[in-house]
Amino acid sequence: MTVLEAADGYDTSDAIISRIVAFIFFCSGCFALPATIIIFWLTLRHKQIRNKPINWSIFNFALVDLVFGVSAAMQSASFSGMVDSLTPLQLVTAVIFEHLFTLQAQKRIDCNVAVVTQLIKKHPNEMAGGNNLWYIPQLIVETTVEVVRGFVIVFVYTLIGAVKALLPCGWLPRKSVAGDIVLITGAGSGLGRLLAQRFAALGSRLILWDINEQGNEETAELVKKLGADVHTYTVDLSSRVDIQLAAERVKKEIGDVDILINNAGVVTGKQFLECPDYLMEKTLEVNTGALFWTVKSFLGKMMEKNHGHVVTIASAAGLFGTNGLADYCASKFAAVGFSESLALEIKAARASDVHISVVCPYFINTGMFEGVSTLWPNLIPILEPEYVVDRTMETILTNNPVLVMPRFVYFVYFAKGFLPIKAQLFLGDFFGVTKSMAFFKGRASSSA
Numbered sequence: 151m152t153v154l155e156a157a158d159g160y161d162t163s164d165a166i167i168s169r170i171v172a173f174i175f176f177c178s179g180c181f182a183l184p185a186t187i188i189i190f191w192l193t194l195r196h197k198q199i200r201n202k203p204i205n206w207s208i209f210n211f212a213l214v215d216l217v218f219g220v221s222a223a224m225q226s227a228s229f230s231g232m233v234d235s236l237t238p239l240q241l242v243t244a245v246i247f248e249h250l251f252t253l254q255a256q257k258r259i260d261c262n263v264a265v266v267t268q269l270i271k272k273h274p275n276e277m278a279g280g281n282n283l284w285y286i287p288q289l290i291v292e293t294t295v296e297v298v299r300g301f302v303i304v305f306v307y308t309l310i311g312a313v314k315a316l317l318p319c320g321w322l323p324r325k326s327v328a329g330d331i332v333l334i335t336g337a338g339s340g341l342g343r344l345l346a347q348r349f350a351a352l353g354s355r356l357i358l359w360d361i362n363e364q365g366n367e368e369t370a371e372l373v374k375k376l377g378a379d380v381h382t383y384t385v386d387l388s389s390r391v392d393i394q395l396a397a398e399r400v401k402k403e404i405g406d407v408d409i410l411i412n413n414a415g416v417v418t419g420k421q422f423l424e425c426p427d428y429l430m431e432k433t434l435e436v437n438t439g440a441l442f443w444t445v446k447s448f449l450g451k452m453m454e455k456n457h458g459h460v461v462t463i464a465s466a467a468g469l470f471g472t473n474g475l476a477d478y479c480a481s482k483f484a485a486v487g488f489s490e491s492l493a494l495e496i497k498a499a500r501a502s503d504v505h506i507s508v509v510c511p512y513f514i515n516t517g518m519f520e521g522v523s524t525l526w527p528n529l530i531p532i533l534e535p536e537y538v539v540d541r542t543m544e545t546i547l548t549n550n551p552v553l554v555m556p557r558f559v560y561f562v563y564f565a566k567g568f569l570p571i572k573a574q575l576f577l578g579d580f581f582g583v584t585k586s587m588a589f590f591k592g593r594a595s596s597s598a
């Protein structure tokens with residue numbers, strides 16, 4: 151008796167529920183059919199592409215799957231004939247046990263589809279010509295080993311990453327940057343100035359770019375006192391042409407840049423609809439566009455020499471949307487995406503000694519975000535510039551690809567991956583992040 155036949159003539163709701171359960175199992179058991187078709191299709195396609203004889207053993211597998219899967223499904227369905235003699239609970243239990251066969255069959259089918267696909271990819275010649283059934287178990291073992299290996303690698307990297315992120319500064323071995331040519335954009339104040347001083351103390355040669363000539367010269371004076379060789383350029387980083395001209399001059403006058411630190415940034419800090427168009431454009435040009443043109447100017451030589459480092463000072467606003475920072479967040483999300491993609495490109499090019507780092511700090515007490523507030527200063531403090539520079543130097547000198555500050559933000563970023571939006575909004579309010587820009591004043595010149 152089929153499920154549908156069994157359904158006729160019974161009208162108690164218990165029996166109907168029981169039959170529905172059996173019917174659902176029946177349908178899922180029939181999964182065997184499309185899976186079998188996929189296996190046939192893969193095999194035929196393989197013949198089409200390779201124009202070689204088909205390995206008929208694959209068909210044997212497919213047929214076994216089909217018979218096993220469908221017969222188990224039919225058995226599940228046949229339970230529906232007993233609905234009048236069993237309570238719904240007994241019936242559901244019986245069907246579930248019976249259906250375990252079907253599920254096993256389905257697992258086998260899933261596995262075989264994967265196996266055949268892999269088989270064709272990895273052993274095209276053997277699969278086309280031979281009839282060697284040992285490839286199937288061999289491949290199952292290979293796949294299992296690969297999956298287990300993958301899990302172990304992810305676990306070990308996660309452990310190392312977590313330990314590195316939590317270690318205090320100065321514990322990890324650092325590379326030498328003595329004699330390296332370091333170009334810092336936005337060196338006329340804030341983080342840029344402090345970074346210049348740190349590199350000067352380590353014996354690097356410095357190239358300082360800023361639109362603010364006076365600030366840039368002041369930084370140069372400070373680093374000269376530390377004995378550094380320093381060169382200043384007045385560059386408008388919102389202009390591609392300006393960047394390219396300055397880059398040519400640097401290459402001619404000083405040489406190839408070893409470490410490029412894209413630090414210059416601007417913020418408007420206004421609600422989106424109140425934000426003048428030209429300021430939004432400037433935000434994108436300085437915070438994102440400048441990354442393209444500087445990197446394009448200097449990365450080539452780094453790749454050629456297999457020596458170099460590109461550092462992007464992005465922001466935690468490049469990881470989370472923030473009320474009152476729509477254009478800034480857009481530009482910093484882009485900066486993070488750019489940096490991540492660049493790192494992948496360089497890895498693919500096997501330039502093992504060219505490094506990419508992106509730095510994502512929360513608000514810093516440099517004046518750029520003057521007036522912003524935090525509700526939980528112990529957990530998410532407004533950061534001190536010295537601390538940010540300590541950790542940024544650690545990141546650069548240890549070739550760390552990503553730095554997020556303060557450390558608590560790592561957990562928030564992790565949670566963002568799986569928390570529903572409403573929960574995220576609640577937490578945003580709870581931690582005061584959604585209102586952090588309410589009293590923003592900023593630095594007038596930075597948005598000019």
Ligand SMILES: NC(=O)c1ccc[n+]([C@@H]2O[C@H](COP(=O)([O-])OP(=O)(O)OC[C@H]3O[C@@H](n4cnc5c(N)ncnc54)[C@H](O)[C@@H]3O)[C@@H](O)[C@H]2O)c1
Pocket residue numbers: 335336337338339340341342359360361362365385386387388412413414415416436463464465466510511512513514515516517518519593596
């Ligand atoms: N201050 C923060 O709260 C904070 C938080 C996260 C990330 N950041 C990022 O850190 C970086 C440094 O910020 P800061 O706090 O030192 O700010 P800052 O204002 O002190 O420094 C920015 C520098 O960029 C320069 N600059 C601006 N527009 C320019 C242009 N068109 N051409 C050339 N130079 C230009 C400015 O003259 C200034 O010297 C920025 O990219 C910023 O977005 C800052």
